[in-house]
Amino acid sequence: MMTPFTTLCSTAVPLLRDNVDTDTIIPSREMKSTGRNGLADGLFAPWRYTDVAARVPDPDFPLNQPKAQTGQILLGGANFGCGSSREHAVWALAEYGIRCIIAESFAPIFRANCIRNGLLPITLDRSVVNSFGWQTLDVSLFAQTVTAAGIVHEFAIEDEPQLMLLEGLDAIALTLKSLPEISVWTTNDRARRPWVYTGSPA
């Protein structure tokens, strides 16, 4: 069970660059454990610290600014989260406290990883996203709106991701409810395409 996402009211921290990649969000060298935790400290390490080893914060990096301290919304440019499929990028963001990312567009694997981990990815026009910097936003997933300074912006999200985020559903548990039809399908398929199921070397 994930934490459900319903509404969020928070400061939007602008990181308005295009092609922010997952190697930058969480560099491989910061993925020190084989599990999902202990990643927040390495989040954006190459940009966040002037000296990565000594963890000296770069005061200019948006997340380091005092007004970002309670920010749970991150703003991005085009193709946010491109590159490596590492889910650690989303785990690091979530552990750090980010709950929603608003960007012009997302890389597909990153976006799917967000939804599986209770982080809401919102796509809006570049000019709208740019106008959100450092504002307090009201996000409602149910209404599919972001409200900034009284102006309501609607966003689109597919039904299933919306439902999974709203209810904090575990996708595996949900799919296992369809196990009977999956079993029937597999039994038929074994007859149709036996070569898929040869398993060990022929």
Added chain:
Amino acid sequence: MQVREAPHLATWPMIISPKTLFEKIWDTHHVSQTAGGAHLIAIDRVFLHERTGAAALKSLAASGRPVCDPTRVFAVMDHIVDTRPGRGDGTLMEGGSAFITETRAAANAAGITLFDVNDRDQGITHVISPELGIVLPGVTLVAPDSHTCTQGALGAFAWGIGSSEAEHAMATGVLRLDRPKTMRVTFTGTLGFGVTPKDMALHLLATHGAGGGAGHVVEFAGSAVSGLDIEGRMTLCNMATEFSAMTAIIAPDEQTFSYLAGRRYAPAKFDDPYWALLKTDEGATFDREIVIDASTIAPMVSWGTSPEHSMAISATIPQGPDSAHAYIGLHPGTSLLGTSIDAAFIGSCTNARLSDLRRAADLLRGRHIAPSIRKALVVPGSSAVKRAAEAEGLDKVFIAAGFEWRASGCSLCFFAGGESFPEGSRTISSTNRNFEGRQGPGIRTHIASPETVAASAIAGVIADPREVV
């Protein structure tokens, strides 16, 4: 929940409306549609590696859920495994050996097939899966690795996922998907002398952007694609993730079937009627079409920090984002040709198969890399590629030219936290990503074909491979 009956194969020929190759694979793997509108798509193969695989297997085990069919799940050690001679579980990356030992333990506990550190069949996931016939035309294959799109070159619907999705596929045998859009990229004509599939991919990225394929499954087609050998097709499909596409696919042809027939996990013969249907029907429509005249493509090199920052090797650097120019240390309006380099890398799932190594070795034979090159590596894509290259004496050519010859793995395609290039290096690399810090903190990466890497290493500056005679 509405349950839609999966179309039976036998009904295929009766389906009137023409379909794309992707749609046919989608339809044959369609189990049902959920109330929320998602599609349950059957997954034929899951491939894990030690960088992200242990997390998925461990989390699955912790939730008490078994792998539903371990015979269709494979794992390999490729990402952080050492590539220096005499390797074991130790890694140059601090703490890296835990990823190896934990992946091994988790793989054994789950009963899946593991290609371990010193297994004969070890290699980069996307190199060994085709070599062993694990990926086949018409199958669905997923891996928690973005370059899984490489394997679409064999006519499979193969794509990269996150760890949670890998867990989902292993536990249930299906994934919940929204139906992707379709795009066809047709390369007409023929490639010019010295122009390679890598250049096709970089040309597509330079002209249509790193987000150009978002939401789409891209079918590569056209005479310049069917004219490629299987390894070249893999190079082209490899960079679909850089295009933000869900994945890429190429219709299997005689070449594909003869490449795969008899490989360890592949059928001995491709005589099932299923195989003959694996092509886009005449008249099938795509959501988007791009046509590129292959004869207009030149050898390409990246100039910036995204693969879309790529240009014809003799062009001048365009105006890009300031951050990219600042990181790479090159100004708009200047030339890349003649830019001095400090390091060279031939490797990765993009360009480290036997044909890649042969073409690079052809340029290096009887030559030596420039004295200014401080580090030059060749890392074969798999242990089988390494053996085959050594049988042809390619290792000797590389070593005589001043390259280090390594054991197979991802190696310096990415910086894992251990080995890197000398500080501040400008590197010419046959890999697929030139992101900031991808090959090490502060390392400036220029991605190009293995030929361009070899030619540049000889010259000590970025050089046009067509001029090495």
